[in-house]
Amino acid sequence: TKVFFCRPPLRRAARARTAAMATSRWEPCLQLKNGQLRAELKEARRCGGKALTDDDAVELARALPTLLRRHGARDERPLAISLFDASAQRLGDASCAALARSLSLGGEAYPLVASVQVLKLYRNNIGDQGARLLADWLRTAAAGLEELHLSHNRIGTDGAVALVRAAVASGRYPLKSRVRSGCGLWCRLEQNRVDVAAAMRRLAADDFGLDVQTFQDRDRHGAARPVVRVCDSHGREVVNLAWFQNQRARPEDLEEEDEEEEEQPWGHEEAWEAWPGVEEE
Numbered sequence: 001t002k003v004f005f006c007r008p009p010l011r012r013a014a015r016a017r018t019a020a021m022a023t024s025r026w027e028p029c030l031q032l033k034n035g036q037l038r039a040e041l042k043e044a045r046r047c048g049g050k051a052l053t054d055d056d057a058v059e060l061a062r063a064l065p066t067l068l069r070r071h072g073a074r075d076e077r078p079l080a081i082s083l084f085d086a087s088a089q090r091l092g093d094a095s096c097a098a099l100a101r102s103l104s105l106g107g108e109a110y111p112l113v114a115s116v117q118v119l120k121l122y123r124n125n126i127g128d129q130g131a132r133l134l135a136d137w138l139r140t141a142a143a144g145l146e147e148l149h150l151s152h153n154r155i156g157t158d159g160a161v162a163l164v165r166a167a168v169a170s171g172r173y174p175l176k177s178r179v180r181s182g183c184g185l186w187c188r189l190e191q192n193r194v195d196v197a198a199a200m201r202r203l204a205a206d207d208f209g210l211d212v213q214t215f216q217d218r219d220r221h222g223a224a225r226p227v228v229r230v231c232d233s234h235g236r237e238v239v240n241l242a243w244f245q246n247q248r249a250r251p252e253d254l255e256e257e258d259e260e261e262e263e264q265p266w267g268h269e270e271a272w273e274a275w276p277g278v279e280e281e
Contacts (some may be wrong), residue, residue, distance in 0.1 A: 003245070007174065011249050013187075014205070019063045020226045023063045023067060024068050025059075026067055027062055027067070027070075028043045028065055029041050029042075029043045030067060030071060031181060032071050033082070035079075035080075036079065036081065036082040037068070037071055037073075037079050037080070037081045037082065038081075038082055038083045038085075039081060039084045040083065040085045040136040041060075041085060041086045041087065042085065042087075042088070042277070045113060047123075050087045051088070051090040052086070052089040052090065052091060053089075053090045053091070053140070054090075054091060054092050054094035054095045054181065055236070056089075056096045057091055057094070057095035057098045057099060058094070059092075060083075060098075060099075061089065061098040061099055061101065061102035061108060061109075062102075062108065064102050064108060064109045064112075065108050065109050065112055068109060068112040068113065069112065073112040074112070074115070075111055075112070078111055078112050078114035079112065079113060079114060080113075080114045080115045080116075080117065080118050080144065081113060081116045081117065082118065083098075083117065083118045083120070084116055084118070084119050084120065084174050085118075085120040086120065086121055086124070087120045087121060087122045087123050087124070087149065088122070088123040088124075089123075089124055090124065090125060091121065091124040091125065091126065092124070092125040092126060092127070092130065092132035093127055093129040093133065094120075095121075095124075095126075095130070096126060096129075096130035096131075096133045096134050096135070097105065097130070097133050100134055100136065100137035100236055102142040103116060103137065103141065104137055104140065104163055107141075110141075110250070112170075114143070114144070114146070115142065115143045116143075116145055116229060117142025117144055117145065117147070118145075118147040118149075119145065119148050119149065120147075120149040120215075121134075121149065121150055122150060122151045122152050122153065122188065123151075123153075124148045124153055125154060125155070126150065126152075126153040126154060126155060126222075127132075127153070127155060127159065128155060128158045128159035128162075130153075130159070131155045131158075131159025131160065131162055132158075132159060132162045133150075133188070134150075134163065135159075135162040135163045135165070135166035136166070137196065138163065138166040138167060138170060139166035139167075139169050139170050140170075142176075143172070144186070145176060145185065146177070146180055146183075146186060146188045147186040147187075148163070148185060148186070148188070149188045150163075150187070150188060150189055150192070151188045151189060151190045151191050151192065151243075152177075152190075152191045152248075153191075153192055154192065154193060155189060155192040155194065156192070156193045156194060156195075157193075157195045157198050157199050157202075158192050159192075160189050160192065160194045160196075160199050160228075161199050161202050161203060163187065163189070164187070164199075164203055164230055164238075164239050164241075165203075165206065165208075167184070167185045167187070167230075167238055167239050167263065168206075168208050168210065168230070168231050168232065168238050168239070169208075173185050173230070173237070173238045174213075174236045174237055174238065182229070182236070182237070183237060183240070184229075184237035184238045184239045184240050185230075185238070185239045185240070186240050186242070187239050187240065187241055188241075188242060188243070189221070189241055189244055190242075190243035190244055190245075190246040190247065191246060191248050192247060192248060193247065193248060193249065194244070194247050195246060195247075196228070196245050196247060200212045200214075200228065203230060208232065209232070209233035210230055210232065210233075210238070211230075211231040211232075211233075211235065212228065212230055212231075213228070213229045213230075213231065214227075214228050214229075214245070215227055215229065216228070225242055225243060226242075226243060226244070226245045226246065227240060227241065227242050227243075227244070228241040228244040229241070232265065
């Protein structure tokens with residue numbers, strides 16, 4: 001009696017084709033420039049026409065090692081990611097979990113990634129849980145991170161405090177790079193759900209001996225820019241929270257705001273034009 005074992009190989013081939021299609025989908029988003037990788041997920045949205053979701057982020061995290069190797073990354077020669085831009089999508093806390101896990105020590109993309117310099121996740125659906133996951137990554141594995149853009153999300157006071165504490169606990173700030181030596185982490189957290197006064201009190205009361213300062217400076221266009229500056233016990237800048245005082249609503253107004261959001265879904269680009277505050281660039 002002849003026995004044909006066709007299905008397992010066919011299934012393996014189907015899985016291989018699916019993985020190849022998933023990987024090729026993200027190729028237009030990646031660009032190698034001056035030996036560093038730039039990942040701009042807006043290109044994937046332009047091809048598909050829809051905002052990316054948590055499922056897309058999980059797919060990207062799985063495909064990342066293959067994509068990095070295609071661009072020359074090796075275990076002994078990892079690539080630096082100069083920009084990872086996943087802004088203006090529909091990414092939530094699960095996306096933060098997938099990306100942080102992939103880029104962390106022992107994750108799918110480790111040790112192919114040497115560092116991530118700029119991470120942009122503004123205009124998404126990230127809440128406190130996602131912020132805490134990013135905080136864990138920031139504290140343990142975010143080597144070389146210079147900018148973290150998380151404005152226009154759903155992050156509350158707990159998430160914001162966790163991010164600042166993680167930057168302090170990492171011991172990487174102020175930066176020691178040639179370009180931005182002495183600067184703290186540039187962190188955009190405006191237009192979220194943070195009780196600014198409560199967050200500042202909690203940070204000032206920490207055991208780290210932080211000095212939390214508020215002042216106004218000028219942006220490159222000459223406009224006034226409110227800033228919360230978090231310094232260590234030696235007066236060195238650890239985190240720079242530009243426009244941090246500009247939050248979406250007072251804590252007591254959040255319930256009314258949630259009802260309005262149901263009529264105007266997150267991720268819809270026209271919805272952002274009516275929002276107050278400074279736009280990310």
